[in-house]
Amino acid sequence: xxxxxxxxxxxxxxxxxxxxxxxxxxxxxxxxxxxxxxxxxxxxxxxxxxxxxxxxxxxxxxxxxxxxxxxxxxxxxxxxxxxxxxxxxxxxxxxxxxxxxxxxxxxxxxxxxxxxxxxxxxxxxxxxxxxxxxxxxxxxxxxxxxxxxxxxxxxxxxxxxxxxxxxxxxxxxxxxxxxxxxxxxxxxxxxxxxxxxxxxxxxxxxxxxxxxxxxxxxxxxxxxxxxxxxxxxxxxxxxxxxxxxxxxxxxxxxxxxxxxxxxxxxxxxxxxxxxxxxxxxxxxxxxxxxxxxxxxxxxxxxxxxxxxxxxxxxxxxxxxxxxxxxxxxxxxxxxxxxxxxxxxxxxxxxxxxxxxxxxxxxxxxxxxxxxxxxxxxxxxxxxxxxxxxxxxxxxxxxxxxx
Amino acid sequence: xxxxxxxxxxxxxxxxxxxxxxxxxxxxxxxxxxxxxxxxxxxxxxxxxxxxxxxxxxxxxxxxxxxxxxxxxxxxxxxxxxxxxxxxxxxxxxxxxxxxxxxxxxxxxxxxxxxxxxxxxxxxxxxxxxxxxxxxxxxxxxxxxxxxxxxxxxxxxxxxxxxxxxxxxxxxxxxxxxxxxxxxxxxxxxxxxxxxxxxxxxxxxxxxxxxxxxxxxxxxxxxxxxxxxxxxxxxxxxxxxxxxxxxxxxxxxxxxxxxxxxxxxxxxxxxxxxxxxxxxxxxxxxxxxxxxx
Numbered sequence: 001x002x003x004x005x006x007x008x009x010x011x012x013x014x015x016x017x018x019x020x021x022x023x024x025x026x027x028x029x030x031x032x033x034x035x036x037x038x039x040x041x042x043x044x045x046x047x048x049x050x051x052x053x054x055x056x057x058x059x060x061x062x063x064x065x066x067x068x069x070x071x072x073x074x075x076x077x078x079x080x081x082x083x084x085x086x087x088x089x090x091x092x093x094x095x096x097x098x099x100x101x102x103x104x105x106x107x108x109x110x111x112x113x114x115x116x117x118x119x120x121x122x123x124x125x126x127x128x129x130x131x132x133x134x135x136x137x138x139x140x141x142x143x144x145x146x147x148x149x150x151x152x153x154x155x156x157x158x159x160x161x162x163x164x165x166x167x168x169x170x171x172x173x174x175x176x177x178x179x180x181x182x183x184x185x186x187x188x189x190x191x192x193x194x195x196x197x198x199x200x201x202x203x204x205x206x207x208x209x210x211x212x213x214x215x216x217x218x219x220x221x222x223x224x225x226x227x228x229x230x231x232x233x234x235x236x237x238x239x240x241x242x243x244x245x246x247x248x249x250x251x252x253x254x255x256x257x258x259x260x261x262x263x264x265x266x267x268x269x270x271x272x273x274x275x276x277x278x279x280x281x282x283x284x285x286x287x288x289x290x291x292x293x294x295x296x297x298x299x300x301x302x303x304x305x306x307x308x309x310x311x312x313x314x315x316x317x318x319x320x321x322x323x324x325x326x327x328x329x330x331x332x333x334x335x336x337x338x339x340x341x342x343x344x345x346x347x348x349x350x351x352x353x354x355x356x357x358x359x360x361x362x363x364x365x366x367x368x369x370x371x372x373x374x375x376x377x378x379x380x381x382x383x384x385x386x387x388x389x390x391x392x393x394x395x396x397x398x399x400x401x402x
Numbered sequence: 403x404x405x406x407x408x409x410x411x412x413x414x415x416x417x418x419x420x421x422x423x424x425x426x427x428x429x430x431x432x433x434x435x436x437x438x439x440x441x442x443x444x445x446x447x448x449x450x451x452x453x454x455x456x457x458x459x460x461x462x463x464x465x466x467x468x469x470x471x472x473x474x475x476x477x478x479x480x481x482x483x484x485x486x487x488x489x490x491x492x493x494x495x496x497x498x499x500x501x502x503x504x505x506x507x508x509x510x511x512x513x514x515x516x517x518x519x520x521x522x523x524x525x526x527x528x529x530x531x532x533x534x535x536x537x538x539x540x541x542x543x544x545x546x547x548x549x550x551x552x553x554x555x556x557x558x559x560x561x562x563x564x565x566x567x568x569x570x571x572x573x574x575x576x577x578x579x580x581x582x583x584x585x586x587x588x589x590x591x592x593x594x595x596x597x598x599x600x601x602x603x604x605x606x607x608x609x610x611x612x613x614x615x616x617x618x619x620x621x622x623x624x625x626x627x628x629x630x631x632x633x634x635x636x637x638x639x640x641x642x643x644x645x646x647x648x649x650x651x652x653x654x655x656x657x658x659x660x661x662x663x664x665x666x667x668x669x670x671x672x673x674x675x676x677x678x679x680x681x682x683x684x685x686x687x688x689x690x691x692x693x694x695x
Contacts, residue, residue, distance in 0.1 A: 069688075071523065098524055099528075120496070121470065122469055122472065123473075124497035124500040125468070142572050144469070146471070169573060171571060174570040175517075175570075176569070177569055177612065180614055183686050185687065201576070201579065201603075204588070204589065204591045207588075209585050209592075210585075211579060215594060217569075300574070300578060303573070304575070304579070306579075
């Protein structure tokens, strides 16, 4: 009997950690004040890690901390104290890419997960890491269905795979374009995403090759929603969502959709059907095209992205529910994008069913009527047809679109 | 004594550089990345015999990322390498370490996860796993190289000359672009340009590789590294004209404290000034915004 896969979400700060857990993540991964591959994100202080762990554990969820830089000598000297501090936070595991950390982590009794930065794609390598005391391997994003199945069959170890989010154009860990072009160290958290830049392409005799769009390394995002049933049947331990720098809306939406899809398949495999509406919500939220990338063994022109960064709507997220008054039926919201009376919207939340309605009444904080909400983070009251919960989110309703 | 290792362009280059090179590093068809030419073992056999006759060492780079389907052919290859008494195997994928630990083959291993070989602690980790040498990252400083040397018993290889590998992908990035916009394909070697710099890019059957815009020329630094008893200095011949490569090696071989500046100037001139010192004196940064926590 396979275990139900863990849904693992990114969290860039305490608010996003709470959102991820409330919306259905079984575990979150976060970056601490050092040694993480998102050096320029906000990241967590040691005290915030403690608070996040306390919150997660109180909901029976787990917290993994990324310690996934490739160390230079200087970091070697600072590692022990940092890992000690993490151990005292009662975290559930660290995610490393540099095996130079294994010995100290083991001595401290920290559980070790191996990062995708090692691009592990075969069972011999997985067995090696298991022998070294690693309890989970995050496979390389290039792993095909056949790779995953073979590894799963041959090595008794936890396997983690990405299911959603951005992709490296290279094998993870084998790109230092950022180092050479901007002096920012890709393998120590400074990646400046050169893969999303445009370049001019020439042949070896200096003759240009000009397409309608410039040459880029950029790839479409990953979305495994279409093959989620196959992923579950492979017996993968953990499904990982990429994006520690993403917004609370992104986290809530993606976690919510995958939570529903996993539960729906798990609870009734025979009756499971792919939900097109989920795909539409993911597409609108992520703002980029996506594919299953290497899972089906194919890689080709359809996995490349030549349209720059902006595509489709990214204005869906309208507000966060801060409170609800049962007596009056008003939700108290913080605005995140322009909306007005007459807009068709829906509110989705961690627990309750999604409700769809047309906004008929808006009041400002003094309870005076408003037609439009267009100030950043403006607090307003909205009449809603059913009870909503704190941390629920309001978005544009796309259900009537074709 | 520090030895000189070359990744040769082809057999002609091997023969021309024999007097100046101690060790040759070859790429194997289907198993290697970042080489200008890939050989089958059959093709290499007579060359290996010839090189051994000349007391030269032969290393093979088996540095592709291995999928599960690659493992059986890899095992066969490693057995054949053992018979040929190869002097060492450069590896990227960890399956090679596992296979050696399991006794599948017995040849010295060189840790070459090219951008991850950046500190002494991890060198020591691999040494405990039975790995003999590490080929250090091109993205660390001279000072860091020397500190690694002082804190590990491992033999060290330092890239000293050539266009430096900086990107390896399974994706066919150039082929996809050509197909998407219905352009005429022109072989496997191309260039990409940005802000006045030109970067060689190769899209072959293994995927895509990109190289630095400038040629690393660490002539003066090679003297210091020799003094520090670094085991090997590595010369990449990719994209370098064959006649220049011979001159470069001859010049490195002739270096003394007295002539180094003149020799360096001569080589820089020959390479049309497209040289630099890589990261020997430049430390990369990774936190551009102050973390207040």
